[in-house]
Amino acid sequence: MSEIARPQRPENVYFFGTCVIDLFYPGAGLAGMELLKRQGLRVVFPADQSCCGQPARNSGYLDEARAVALRQIETFPNDWPIVVPSGSCAGMMKTHYPDLFEGRPEHARAKAFSARVYELTDFLVNVLEIKLEDKGEPVRVTWHGSCHSMREMGVVDQPKSLLRQLSNVTLVENPREKECCGFGGTFAVRQPEISAAMVTDKVAAIEETGASQVLSGDCGCLMNINGAMDKAKKGIAGRHIAEFLLERTTTGGAK
Amino acid sequence: MSDFTKRAPIALNDPTLRRNFRRAMDGLMVKRAAQFADPQAWAALRERGAMVKARAVARLPELLEQLEAKCTANGIQVHWAESTAEANSIVLDILQKAGAKKVIKGKSMVSEEMELNHFLDGHGIKAVESDLGEYIIQLAHEAPSHIVMPCIHKNKGEIAQLFADNIDGLGYTEDVDALTAAARRALRDEFATADAGISGVNVAVAETGTLVLVENEGNGRLSTTLPPLHIALMGIEKLAETLDDVPPLLALLPRSATGQPITTYVNMITSPRKPGEKDGPEAVHLVLLDSGRSRVYDDPELRDTLRCIRCGACMNHCPVYSRVGGHTYKFVYPGPIGKILTPQLEGLDCAGDQPHASTLCNACVEVCPVKIPIADLLVRLRTESVHPGGSVAVKGAGSRRSWHETLSWRGWAFMYAHPKVYGLATRLMARLGNLIPENAPMMRQWTKIRTKPKFAGKTLHELAREKGFDHE
Numbered sequence: 025m026s027e028i029a030r031p032q033r034p035e036n037v038y039f040f041g042t043c044v045i046d047l048f049y050p051g052a053g054l055a056g057m058e059l060l061k062r063q064g065l066r067v068v069f070p071a072d073q074s075c076c077g078q079p080a081r082n083s084g085y086l087d088e089a090r091a092v093a094l095r096q097i098e099t100f101p102n103d104w105p106i107v108v109p110s111g112s113c114a115g116m117m118k119t120h121y122p123d124l125f126e127g128r129p130e131h132a133r134a135k136a137f138s139a140r141v142y143e144l145t146d147f148l149v150n151v152l153e154i155k156l157e158d159k160g161e162p163v164r165v166t167w168h169g170s171c172h173s174m175r176e177m178g179v180v181d182q183p184k185s186l187l188r189q190l191s192n193v194t195l196v197e198n199p200r201e202k203e204c205c206g207f208g209g210t211f212a213v214r215q216p217e218i219s220a221a222m223v224t225d226k227v228a229a230i231e232e233t234g235a236s237q238v239l240s241g242d243c244g245c246l247m248n249i250n251g252a253m254d255k256a257k258k259g260i261a262g263r264h265i266a267e268f269l270l271e272r273t274t275t276g277g278a279k
Numbered sequence: 280m281s282d283f284t285k286r287a288p289i290a291l292n293d294p295t296l297r298r299n300f301r302r303a304m305d306g307l308m309v310k311r312a313a314q315f316a317d318p319q320a321w322a323a324l325r326e327r328g329a330m331v332k333a334r335a336v337a338r339l340p341e342l343l344e345q346l347e348a349k350c351t352a353n354g355i356q357v358h359w360a361e362s363t364a365e366a367n368s369i370v371l372d373i374l375q376k377a378g379a380k381k382v383i384k385g386k387s388m389v390s391e392e393m394e395l396n397h398f399l400d401g402h403g404i405k406a407v408e409s410d411l412g413e414y415i416i417q418l419a420h421e422a423p424s425h426i427v428m429p430c431i432h433k434n435k436g437e438i439a440q441l442f443a444d445n446i447d448g449l450g451y452t453e454d455v456d457a458l459t460a461a462a463r464r465a466l467r468d469e470f471a472t473a474d475a476g477i478s479g480v481n482v483a484v485a486e487t488g489t490l491v492l493v494e495n496e497g498n499g500r501l502s503t504t505l506p507p508l509h510i511a512l513m514g515i516e517k518l519a520e521t522l523d524d525v526p527p528l529l530a531l532l533p534r535s536a537t538g539q540p541i542t543t544y545v546n547m548i549t550s551p552r553k554p555g556e557k558d559g560p561e562a563v564h565l566v567l568l569d570s571g572r573s574r575v576y577d578d579p580e581l582r583d584t585l586r587c588i589r590c591g592a593c594m595n596h597c598p599v600y601s602r603v604g605g606h607t608y609k610f611v612y613p614g615p616i617g618k619i620l621t622p623q624l625e626g627l628d629c630a631g632d633q634p635h636a637s638t639l640c641n642a643c644v645e646v647c648p649v650k651i652p653i654a655d656l657l658v659r660l661r662t663e664s665v666h667p668g669g670s671v672a673v674k675g676a677g678s679r680r681s682w683h684e685t686l687s688w689r690g691w692a693f694m695y696a697h698p699k700v701y702g703l704a705t706r707l708m709a710r711l712g713n714l715i716p717e718n719a720p721m722m723r724q725w726t727k728i729r730t731k732p733k734f735a736g737k738t739l740h741e742l743a744r745e746k747g748f749d750h751e
Contacts, residue, residue: 039748041743047709047738049735050737050738054739054743068748068751069740070751071702071744079691080691080692081658082639084665085662091696092696094696095695095697171642172641208640212725213721215284215636216724220728221297221602225602251729251732255726255730
């Protein structure tokens with residue numbers, strides 16, 4: 025988190041792609057890796073990675089969560105930062121891995137692993153102090169902060185500060201930005217009616233901003249929000265911030 | 280069974296109820312935020328509040344004995360109730376011995392747990408609620424929908440109609456002052472003629488035997504001073520070690536609850552009327568209710584639940600509560616605190632669905648003035664609900680276990696912990712996943728208001744390799 029002393033700029037970073045990005049939004053993952061690469065870092069994507077284990081942990085299946093978590097810990101052996109393009113998965117790995125292995129032989133390893141975990145936008149802002157040059161056309165966007173990025177990772181202003189660096193991008197604040205979109209992993213299917221009410225309200229709040237795009241750092245939220253916006257034919261695109269940033273800073277890349 | 284999931288749509292499909300809650304919760308969030316505008320001061324104050332309550336909860340058994348000794352020395356008669364049934368019979372016994380036929384009540388959630396009004400009514404004793412919100416829902420024959428603002432689910436028009444129908448000589452009016460005045464007039468007579476007063480307790484100070492009671496309407500003070508007999512009801516967790524612990528709790532409670540810097544009335548009750556004093560009840564009784572709390576205390580992690588000072592901030596900020604309202608929870612304590620407290624008091628076999636009715640968004644954790652790790656405790660209770668024999672502390676542990684869910688998670692863990700299996704499965708899913716029909720199980724709930732998630736065709740694993748990113 026931002027108040028903790030920053031490490032030196034590393035030469036190598038690990039990238040943890042997350043299971044949602046792996047299957048549904050690989051473009052967001054690639055964009056995140058490309059942004060890091062452009063900063064002169066060697067980006068390593070260990071092939072044996074899968075999922076942080078959050079779905080099992082949040083459902084109360086801790087042994088299953090531990091089995092998957094341990095596999096991730098083993099997959100990132102070197103003492104390099106682990107950059108995650110999701111506040112939710114990063115939150116699981118940073119704040120819950122130590123709890124998950126409390127009182128077990130793997131605890132020290134889990135803690136050491138956790139200390140190396142960074143949410144992508146936080147890493148870009150606070151470790152790399154990235155400078156962005158906007159090459160795109162004027163656009164109005166709004167931001168959706170995910171619950172876990174804000175409340176587990178302390179990532180609140182970092183992504184917005186990146187957007188503010190872009191001269192042609194107008195960031196319209198959403199007064200209900202901090203309210204949960206209703207995804208909650210299995211919550212969306214366990215409590216479909218409540219989840220539907222929440223995402224419907226979220227979409228309405230996004231629409232009220234008048235933005236043509238909603239950006240987020242979490243593809244779980246985006247899958248939920250985009251699904252609801254598409255079904256209701258709102259004509260608003262929900263995108264991962266990494267993709268947006270890469271596009272805006274690439275000549276001829278901005279849509 | 281609490282049937283939370285089944286009842287939720289009833290509230291969700293009631294536009295008036297949705298609007299009432301949304302508007303009320305929005306207002307409460309703004310008011311609270313204004314009270315804690317300085318993040319550092321807030322962090323320091325809540326740290327103190329959390330410490331005060333954590334210390335008190337850690338020493339619960341000895342502090343309760345100290346409280347009993349102090350109260351007894353001060354002339355307050357202390358009673359222990361293991362269950363709500365026992366608490367009811369204690370109260371009835373006290374009232375019958377005093378020949379009481381009518382009691383006036385200040386707000387008490389413990390009395391709601393006991394369903395005291397109903398119980399007393401069955402024994403020919405009339406209980407009149409004197410808190411305006413409680414008075415309103417008593418007229419409507421409803422249960423509280425919020426622990427601090429019991430009639431928050433009703434709007435002005437609904438209350439105006441209720442008063443017009445129930446208070447003699449009052450026509451329909453939405454004038455708040457007129458409505459309040461009408462309730463005040465009706466209640467004055469009740470205060471004057473009540474044989475006993477019943478109240479809750481916000482904080483009991485073990486060091487001095489002091490019962491602290493906060494309120495805004497003066498009804499708490501009248502209920503506890505005017506009638507000749509006062510019975511205070513409290514859950515055994517509402518303790519503080521010393522008087523010095525009270526100021527931080529009072530600085531947190533009303534600001535978190537209603538966004539007020541302090542309540543209009545802060546009552547500190549230490550004894551019945553002493554010789555030579557002109558007012559106060561002749562006898563004061565304190566009923567300490569356990570009803571499952573000592574079981575919560577037995578578990579060092581779940582014990583944090585008992586820190587709660589009942590401010591209601593967690594429900595005011597809960598995106599689920601603000602949509603389904605308090606009655607969907609069915610039990611006395613709704614919202615996030617209810618989702619962790621109810622399954623522990625009533626059992627997971629009875630309210631095991633409630634810990635699952637959360638996105639774990641942590642909005643409640645962010646505002647809890649005593650730092651209860653609500654989201655972690657929800658996960659703990661989810662774990663208990665599917666693991667029989669996991670914990671002796673939680674009644675009904677394992678009651679939600681099913682073979683197909685257990686097998687699914689085992690299969691899930693196998694796939695995600697074995698990279699080769701994962702690689703093969705995800706490559707297949709990326710290519711074939713879009714063939715899953717909209718009405719497939721699980722997908723059906725999703726696609727009701729959303730389009731299907733789109734599988735990408737190729738996984739990030741494949742694309743990273745193609746783009747030449749290193750693997751180690």
